Amino acid sequence: MKHSSFKLSAAIFAVGVCAFSSLASAQEITIQALDKNFQPIVDDFMAANPGTKVNLEVVSYQSIAESLPVQLASGEGPDISLVTDLGGLSKYYLDIRPYVDNAYFETQFGQVLNWLRGKDGDPKAIYGLPDSITVNGGFVNVTLFEQAGIDLPKEGATWEEWGKAAKAVAKATNTDFPMEMDRSGHRFASMAISYGAKLVDDEGMPVIDDGLRKAIEQFVEWHRDGTMPMDLWGAVGGSTMRDQFDDFVNAAAVFYFGGSWQLRRLDSEVGDFFEFKVVDAPCGGSSCTVMPGGGAYAGFKHTKEPELVGKFLAFAAEDVNLRRLIASAVNIPTAKSMIDSGIEYPGVSAKVQEGLSTFIRQIPKMAPAAYNFQGWAFERAMMNALTTRISQVLNNEMDVDTALERIDQDVRLAIEAAK
Amino acid sequence: MVPPNFEGGDIVASEAISRTLGTVASLPARAVGPFWKWAQRRLGLKKLPWLFLTPNLLSVICFSLLPVIINIIYSVTGSDNLYLQDRRFIGSDNYSTLMDCQNYLDASSCSRDLFWRSLGNLLMFVPLQVIFMMGIALVTAVALNGKIKARGFFRGVFFFPVMLSPVVVAMTWQWILQRNGLLNGILGFFGAEKFSWLADSNWAFFWVIFVTVWAHSGFFMIILLAGLQSIPGDVYEAAKMDKASAWRVFSKITVPMLRPVLLVVFILAVIRSVQTFDEIYVLTGGGPGSATMLLVQYIYETGFAAQPRNYGLAAAASLLLGAALLIFTMIQMKISGGKK
Amino acid sequence: MTDTASQTNGPNLVRFLTRKQGGIKMTWADRVTYGYLLLGVFVMLLPVLWVFISSFKEPANLSEYPPTLMPVTMEKVEVEGYKTPLPLFEVVQEDGSVKVMAQIRRVGIRAQMVDPENPGAGRVTIDVKKATPVRKFHLAIENYEELLDSSGGNIWLNIYNSAFITIVATLITLVMNSMAAFALSKYQFKGSTVALIAIIATLMVPPTVILVPTYLIVSQVGLVNSLWGVILPAVATPTGVFLLRQYMLTIPDELLEAARMDHASEWQIYYRIVLPLSTPALAVVAVFSVMSRWNDFLLPLIVLNRPEVHTLQLALAGFQNENGIVWHLLLAMTTLTALPLAFAFLFLQRYITAGIASTGVK
Numbered sequence A: 001m002k003h004s005s006f007k008l009s010a011a012i013f014a015v016g017v018c019a020f021s022s023l024a025s026a027q028e029i030t031i032q033a034l035d036k037n038f039q040p041i042v043d044d045f046m047a048a049n050p051g052t053k054v055n056l057e058v059v060s061y062q063s064i065a066e067s068l069p070v071q072l073a074s075g076e077g078p079d080i081s082l083v084t085d086l087g088g089l090s091k092y093y094l095d096i097r098p099y100v101d102n103a104y105f106e107t108q109f110g111q112v113l114n115w116l117r118g119k120d121g122d123p124k125a126i127y128g129l130p131d132s133i134t135v136n137g138g139f140v141n142v143t144l145f146e147q148a149g150i151d152l153p154k155e156g157a158t159w160e161e162w163g164k165a166a167k168a169v170a171k172a173t174n175t176d177f178p179m180e181m182d183r184s185g186h187r188f189a190s191m192a193i194s195y196g197a198k199l200v201d202d203e204g205m206p207v208i209d210d211g212l213r214k215a216i217e218q219f220v221e222w223h224r225d226g227t228m229p230m231d232l233w234g235a236v237g238g239s240t241m242r243d244q245f246d247d248f249v250n251a252a253a254v255f256y257f258g259g260s261w262q263l264r265r266l267d268s269e270v271g272d273f274f275e276f277k278v279v280d281a282p283c284g285g286s287s288c289t290v291m292p293g294g295g296a297y298a299g300f301k302h303t304k305e306p307e308l309v310g311k312f313l314a315f316a317a318e319d320v321n322l323r324r325l326i327a328s329a330v331n332i333p334t335a336k337s338m339i340d341s342g343i344e345y346p347g348v349s350a351k352v353q354e355g356l357s358t359f360i361r362q363i364p365k366m367a368p369a370a371y372n373f374q375g376w377a378f379e380r381a382m383m384n385a386l387t388t389r390i391s392q393v394l395n396n397e398m399d400v401d402t403a404l405e406r407i408d409q410d411v412r413l414a415i416e417a418a419k
Numbered sequence B: 001m002v003p004p005n006f007e008g009g010d011i012v013a014s015e016a017i018s019r020t021l022g023t024v025a026s027l028p029a030r031a032v033g034p035f036w037k038w039a040q041r042r043l044g045l046k047k048l049p050w051l052f053l054t055p056n057l058l059s060v061i062c063f064s065l066l067p068v069i070i071n072i073i074y075s076v077t078g079s080d081n082l083y084l085q086d087r088r089f090i091g092s093d094n095y096s097t098l099m100d101c102q103n104y105l106d107a108s109s110c111s112r113d114l115f116w117r118s119l120g121n122l123l124m125f126v127p128l129q130v131i132f133m134m135g136i137a138l139v140t141a142v143a144l145n146g147k148i149k150a151r152g153f154f155r156g157v158f159f160f161p162v163m164l165s166p167v168v169v170a171m172t173w174q175w176i177l178q179r180n181g182l183l184n185g186i187l188g189f190f191g192a193e194k195f196s197w198l199a200d201s202n203w204a205f206f207w208v209i210f211v212t213v214w215a216h217s218g219f220f221m222i223i224l225l226a227g228l229q230s231i232p233g234d235v236y237e238a239a240k241m242d243k244a245s246a247w248r249v250f251s252k253i254t255v256p257m258l259r260p261v262l263l264v265v266f267i268l269a270v271i272r273s274v275q276t277f278d279e280i281y282v283l284t285g286g287g288p289g290s291a292t293m294l295l296v297q298y299i300y301e302t303g304f305a306a307q308p309r310n311y312g313l314a315a316a317a318s319l320l321l322g323a324a325l326l327i328f329t330m331i332q333m334k335i336s337g338g339k340k
Numbered sequence C: 001m002t003d004t005a006s007q008t009n010g011p012n013l014v015r016f017l018t019r020k021q022g023g024i025k026m027t028w029a030d031r032v033t034y035g036y037l038l039l040g041v042f043v044m045l046l047p048v049l050w051v052f053i054s055s056f057k058e059p060a061n062l063s064e065y066p067p068t069l070m071p072v073t074m075e076k077v078e079v080e081g082y083k084t085p086l087p088l089f090e091v092v093q094e095d096g097s098v099k100v101m102a103q104i105r106r107v108g109i110r111a112q113m114v115d116p117e118n119p120g121a122g123r124v125t126i127d128v129k130k131a132t133p134v135r136k137f138h139l140a141i142e143n144y145e146e147l148l149d150s151s152g153g154n155i156w157l158n159i160y161n162s163a164f165i166t167i168v169a170t171l172i173t174l175v176m177n178s179m180a181a182f183a184l185s186k187y188q189f190k191g192s193t194v195a196l197i198a199i200i201a202t203l204m205v206p207p208t209v210i211l212v213p214t215y216l217i218v219s220q221v222g223l224v225n226s227l228w229g230v231i232l233p234a235v236a237t238p239t240g241v242f243l244l245r246q247y248m249l250t251i252p253d254e255l256l257e258a259a260r261m262d263h264a265s266e267w268q269i270y271y272r273i274v275l276p277l278s279t280p281a282l283a284v285v286a287v288f289s290v291m292s293r294w295n296d297f298l299l300p301l302i303v304l305n306r307p308e309v310h311t312l313q314l315a316l317a318g319f320q321n322e323n324g325i326v327w328h329l330l331l332a333m334t335t336l337t338a339l340p341l342a343f344a345f346l347f348l349q350r351y352i353t354a355g356i357a358s359t360g361v362k
Helices: A002-023 A039-048 A061-073 A086-092 A102-117 A142-148 A159-173 A185-194 A210-224 A245-249 A260-270 A306-317 A319-329 A336-341 A350-365 A368-374 A379-394 A400-417 B008-031 B033-075 B093-099 B113-145 B151-163 B166-177 B182-189 B201-229 B233-241 B246-274 B278-283 B295-305 B311-335 C003-008 C012-018 C028-054 C142-150 C154-186 C192-204 C211-220 C227-234 C238-249 C253-261 C266-277 C279-295 C298-303 C312-317 C327-359
Strands: A027-033 A052-058 A080-083 A132-141 A177-181 A253-259 A276-279 A296-299 C072-074 C086-092 C098-107 C110-114 C124-127 C131-133 C135-137
Touching: A027 A061, A027 A306, A039 A052, A039 A306, A039 A319, A061 A080, A061 A086, A061 B295, A061 C298, A080 A306, A086 A102, A086 A379, A102 A296, A102 A306, A102 A336, A132 A142, A132 A185, A132 A260, A132 A319, A132 A350, A142 A159, A142 A276, A159 A177, A159 A210, A159 A253, A177 A185, A177 A245, A185 A210, A185 A253, A185 A368, A185 A379, A210 A379, A210 A400, A245 A253, A245 A260, A253 A260, A260 A276, A260 A350, A276 A350, A296 A306, A306 A319, A319 A336, A368 A379, A379 A400, A400 B311, B008 B033, B008 C266, B033 B311, B033 C154, B033 C192, B033 C211, B033 C227, B033 C266, B093 B311, B113 B151, B113 B201, B113 B246, B113 B295, B113 C028, B151 B201, B151 C028, B151 C327, B166 B182, B166 B201, B166 B278, B166 C028, B166 C279, B166 C312, B166 C327, B201 B246, B201 B278, B201 C028, B233 B246, B246 B311, B278 B295, B295 B311, B295 C211, B311 C192, B311 C211, C028 C327, C086 C110, C142 C327, C154 C192, C154 C227, C154 C238, C154 C266, C154 C279, C154 C312, C192 C238, C211 C227, C211 C298, C227 C298, C238 C279, C253 C266, C266 C279, C279 C312, C279 C327, C298 C312, C312 C327
Parallel strands: A027 A052, A027 A080, A177 A253
Antiparallel strands: A080 A296, A132 A253, A132 A276, C072 C135, C086 C098, C086 C131, C098 C110, C110 C124
């Protein structure tokens, strides 16, 4: 039994290898993505361009985050890949201006193209297709609010008001956690920018200001008074990204700050267990903003088929195809025309539709600092420093002043190291 | 040197295995025979051993020595480029960054405080973990060396976790220690409150030691068991005649006769303990704060997980770690009389 | 508890465990020993067993607190007029009697229910505190099916890759290490101590620490995305050479001399005499090599980036991503990756432990 399956898989492998090598003579490129939503577009492209071969490879997030940069540094890797560290990999991107309609890309994706240019890129280059963005945001358990008899804070409510309300609700309903936030520098940056933090200046150097200090102080206070549990930011170390969205799904958290990608999971798992809602961006002293995020499909300089890469990205960027991609992945579009016209998501519940439109409503409200930060080449360095140092403050390893000093040093060291 | 109390079945089976293996292996071995004959004539008996050593030494040079040399070069150069020719020389900058402290007695005053904290944690972790691990391995080995029922079963049970991958070990314990996990479930049955085990510095440190001991003690237990079984039985018989107490037998006979094996186990345990990474990285990520971050994780995060990757700083930290290990081994060898 | 007492009154297990050869009384030392060993069995086996059980629970059952001992699922019935099957609850009525009802919808602390026997009677709103779900034993084989589906048939490829790396690397390791150990144990030559120390010293280089340089070398040789890129960097294991050398030292030199008298070449002495005699030590080195190769994670992670060359461990890590941990798939995958080793171990444990014991590290 064990033997035959081994033989079988060996045979499958052998057939795969043969199929691979026989096609190698055709024009061939490889795309790396996190899911199979791209497949129909790949199929259409191959049908429209006989003699070309596009391989879609589904890989894990860890592969894109950790091994793609090393591969690129050694001139290896796929021809096109989904990238999430948009500005950090600029020096490897292929400029696709010769192959795509430049005006179309500029009007559709404008600001986001800038993120891809980072610090090493040509300020005019088009480095890829930023198909969708994600939006950070808070989810709230409406049912718990109703049971506690407390009114939901309205649009324009501050972070403190949300914290207080969540705490009161948790107390009244005997819920474990009033408030939780993914352990991610990106999520925290939403709050910090609302409090007035600039995070990065025009020269691309880190900014440590009062806004950041106030945000950290508030954040620490919440952990001290039990508004936020130590389980997440307090328990994990280093720069590891962790979430405890399970708590919200199981109604153990009143308010959860995560992002638009969590919506689908919420819809499929919560069912009618409780009512939830996506809330408008909580406000700080300075603005009511959340962070944009997301990925882009970029081609790389090392490809042997730059023209095919360009042609494929141009094809995928066409309105029909892009719409189809966004709809099947239930993502928020980046393209201006699609934000304006809205997108139909077939097979998606009313709750998710409503949530998505709330997220999309936040996009115009985003502060310029949020866009600047997202496009900064050292955004990751800053986010890692934020998570690491804040966790240290929570565990009494340092005070807020030292933490701010260390964050500054961490980012400057990273900038120095990348020279 | 077949240990005294192994069942005859093992020997018959292992002979059968070795015969089959021998027949299969002899085919390619015979094929390269002429080459070796020729080599033996050319090199003579004095140099032939080097030919036997060549494949292994080549591998050591390519995949251990060369990487260490590259690391040395990384540590004195800057930039996030992987290729050596693209990196610029910066001298001892990386080392001085690591050493940059306002007060050398307080880790939190250092710019790279995490380096010092992870080093401090390592200095706490290694002795505790090694002592616990060797203690448990020794007690288990002694218990399993006696005349007991189902010895094979018990031996298997204690050895089993050694076969699990670090990721699986960490996931298993994370699943048990989580807030809604089995441990809280059991304690809750006795009326205890839910507790976040990995959110408390001291408990997290305890669990990190516990889990690594759980995963690795079986390995050392088996080696110690082998050592115990090579102690001649008549020594114990003599002790029995003298009506020596169990503790006396243990401390006056077992431990002294086990000394050479204990030393090997000790050195192996320390080296492995210093290198601990995967389990803790998956279990706590080094948290809470930096309470369970060990040096190898610091090196991994700086050189690999951070953006941009600071290969230079990571390499400098790793060379300091290497130097520390080397000094430890040398001291160890001095103490044990300079013999292997 | 004496022997006779346990034989007449004690339960079977106790009797089995306290039974002694020749009916000798159990001393307190024996009892402490058995107590310690049983505690050990509990601590060592329970976590793994718990993961195994958990892998058969459905997601809703997994997130329950306190955790249920056995995998269970909600009992559901088809009720006229409702499209999907409804979950059943035992509801405490006002008069204190218990009635089984089907839940249509639950909002917070209130639930709308209907009598499954008599759906025409209309909906009732009930306080959820008064309702307890009706549950039945259910093995969530779906977890495994979903796992196989989501891997898109890749799982066989993953198994093939893991097996290929494990087997080939172990064979190479055995040959290379035994050759080196042979040279270091059976010849006196200049530089042998230096060579031995050089090999043993690599023990002190943590693989994590030389990850980046290793990748640089692998990519320069052009082995990225090749299984050989994972196999080659770790074939020379210092512990392997050390164990084999220690063992070969115990083989009497007279055997070799006799063979030389018969005009055997040194190579023939190696593979005809020394190798077969070292089988127990080779078995141990093989076991360690198989374990570390099957479980290897970091090197494959950076060297193997295409799904068709991924190993099982990489596939396992794929269930923990930026959107959190998918526990039900992860637990199933954990069980699957650990099972082959567990089975191999069950069958081979006698030989493994006997082999390790006979190497007699000294």
